[in-house]
Amino acid sequence: GENVEQHPSTLSVQEGDSAVIKCTYSDSASNYFPWYKQELGKRPQLIIDIRSNVGEKKDQRIAVTLNKTAKHFSLHITETQPEDSAVYFCAATISNYGGATNKLIFGTGTLLAVQP
């Protein structure tokens, strides 16, 4: 079935360094790719997303890139801060019911630790 692979599972960086998390999806019809940040005991929070007609999107220190040919997309966080520490999930849509409803498939998550 459809799946989303995410790497690495854990990532430790020094404050101020960059962090990169990579995901690969299997469904060539996937057309929407959100990233969620989940702090311990809290809800997943949408931080950035990208659609398949765009190759890159940036929002301040966060950027996402998409390579449709390779079915890869990545999250880039620059100038990391301790408050960036959390679990990050990528996701990709698959279409059901002739495209009437999209379903999100989540990656397995990356635990990011930013050391002060």
Place this chain on the structure above:
Amino acid sequence: DTEVTQTPKHLVMGMTNKKSLKCEQHMGHRAMYWYKQKAKKPPELMFVYSYEKLSINESVPSRFSPECPNSSLLNLHLHALQPEDSALYLCASSQDPHQPQHFGDGTRLSIL
């Protein structure tokens, strides 16, 4: 700001109990979702309601019964749950089924 409200925040119940989880949004969103999340795992989709009609049921056991009384409310009725059903239950909503999903804070459910 987007806001999805879930009640209760915590629930402890026995295997013979009947309880309900509630989710509410007043953003005019027409798609609502139930997810189950186990510790250190990603959210897993259970149900999708689109324009108040059930559009996806991910082969969830019948001891979980969703209900969408109106466009702002989503319930999850629980009956005869098993210990392995202990998890964080997340509700999400989106403007329509193709728009970004925004999550509530979840209900942490423990089955004794």
